[in-house]
Amino acid sequence: MNPADLTTPIFDPSWSDSLVMERVTGIADGALADAAYRIDHEGLYPLEVMSSLGESGAFAAHLDAYGARYGLALEAMRAISRRCGATGFLAWCHDVCGLYMEQSGNPALMGTVLEDHALGRSFGGTALSNPMKAMAGIEKMLLRATKVSGGYRVSGALPWVSHIGRGQYCGAIAGVLKDDGSRSHEIMFLLRFSDDVVLRPCPAFSGMEGTSTWGVRLDDYFVGEDTLIADPAQPFVARIRAAFVLLQAGMAVGVAQGCIDSMHDVEPVLGHVNQFLHDRPDELQAEYDELGARVSRLALTPYDGSDDYLLEVLDVRTQGAEFALRASQSALLHQGARGYLMNSAPQRRIREAHFIAIVTPAIKHLRWEMARLSKEAVPA
């Protein structure tokens, strides 16, 4: 029997890549494409779409329990981002949260808890923007933990965390303070948004409004054994860092592909004048193909711990962001006034591409980190 038969609509590890992509693309090109405007303009948080994407395997593919198919996870994220960059970002948040849970090795975060997450029955994101920058020496750690009996107490505030809400969760990191106030190490934990966590509405952003992004305030929030992802956190982060960054490339190529689509859409009617533009669709397509091939190759070894590999991942992520910016700009120029309409995809993608360029790690952080990694050690 064909596993695609409607009697087995929930993803399981036996599903082939092409079956997963058939399902994901169907949802992305259908329900998601229809909702993209409302997500962008009304801040619709598309949990129903996310749920069906989960059932189709979009958020499970990269997990060891489902075959560690990073290439497939990236493909799914590309197909989603092609129709809606905000939902592509939600997919990334969801993917890395699953990655944290599984790689934690903590039984309390695996089993059915992980399965529910992987198949889109429960939702959670990631609050690693500040700690990632803090660990790279760019800014200071905002969450502070103190050791208490049976775990830690965590306090502090994070300005904006996405894909969260009551009953949801996210991966978070806090610096553990010693008695003298200095930091001894960091812990990583699954922060559950129960009633004792303050969620504060964020100011309006220029885009990505449907990503359920909140300010988070913790006041002596208790972290017990059952929610610890890693203690200490640094070796764990070092292990998953390349995979974390690489998955973001799916957003970049997806948004860029949507831009190329928009250029082709108007070619029959505007091609005679668009020929005078640079960054034409065929040029961008060549770069898209080159970039996609490198992403696919890197997706084969997401846990390669070498500096050389990480440098390549950071490079491909940077190139993806720069490419999405250029492609979105060119798509709007190709579409002209119709691309400038408030409900047009090209003007939305301009803002989505800006987001890809500034979300952690932003282009400037990526370059900072590549420069740091390239420095040779010398006697101090």
Added chain:
Amino acid sequence: MSTQWKKFLCRACGLIYDEERGDPDSGIEPGTRFEDIPADWVCPLCGVVKADFEPYEGSFLPSGVWAAGRVSHKAGVVIVGAGNAGWAAAEALRALDTDLPITMISACAGDRYHKPELSIALSRRAEPDKLVREKAADAARRLGIQLLVDTIVVGLSPALHQLRTTRGSFRYTALVLAQGARPALPAALPAELCWRINDLAGWSGLRQRLGTRAKQVAIVGAGMVGCELAEDFARAGHQITLLDIQTAPLAGLLPPPAAQRLQQSLETLGVRFLGAVQVASVMRADDGRKRIVTTCGQCIEVDEVVAATGLVTDPRIARIAGLAFERGIVVDPRTLCASAPDIYALGDCISLDGAPCRFIEPIARQAGVIARGILGLFVEGYCHRPPVIRLKTRALPIVINGASVPGGEWHVVDENADFLAMEQWQAGVLQARLDVGTPHRQLAA
């Protein structure tokens, strides 16, 4: 009364609280000192707490990032590397075309200096800035090129003619790789404990550390650079131990009689040569000195360790770009083209017929061939010939002409107490000639 208002920066979102202006929207009057703000006040933009603010005293910008002017990412010809080879390529291109856009990308400061001088600079009491013949910014201005310093190449896509760096991406019309070679550091020699004298920055760091007092220095590797440094450092008053796997210095290049004379010459200068040893580990001792342990169990404590264990070409750029690589970037021996269109390479980073050639002499000729190739001018073709090898050991100058065959047989053609001349013949053809020391009659002249 001081009315100097202070500012405080939100570490999360970058909002600045200005005491003069206060935060009226949150009920904080203008003129409210930060310490007087209630503890439950939060950042009006992102909501983090008061404790997440820190004093703000104005922005800071790193200086000297751009050596010359603003940056255009339509880069023309891009040269990667600002060592001898990179500058030679820039000179050669500019000599043939006064208008060609040229961009040079350098991982270091890019100042022009003569690298071989580093081997003899310490005993001449040279200061780092005296070794610089032309500042990078001056050279860039003179040649009319765009120069980016402290900029690392992180990606290269030949099909797109795209070079990616830590300061953005560049579209090149032609690319010249002059990335040089880097020290090959065996695992037993940790980078954070062992100096490498492969560029001015490395030399300057060691020079500063050695200071003015006599120090004990171990030099690991008695190749050309190791021997030159040993003599130079000894002349500068330091106690030198020179270690090598071979039984004599420069044994890979010199036949035993010549190597023995070199060893004697070094020992006369006070260098202690420790042959047939391999370093097992280098560690920091409790007093900050370095402890070298050899595989045969010897233990040597010194103030500083210098690794002179040879050079390798970093394969990273070539690998990312899919360029043929064999101990160096493989180039066509006549055109110096790498294995992708519009990419050339020269200097220490290339391999010709499977072998690198890391000497100064061929570089200017290579640069000339590349410049003509890029500009579409008639190219005679590069013709590689083995450079004359001169060991800068003043006490015992050593010169090798021709291409000696490793392990080939050498014959003495002249010999006295101060001078040794040898030749290597193969199938009736003179392969190489070796002069060790100075003939008497030249001394008398």
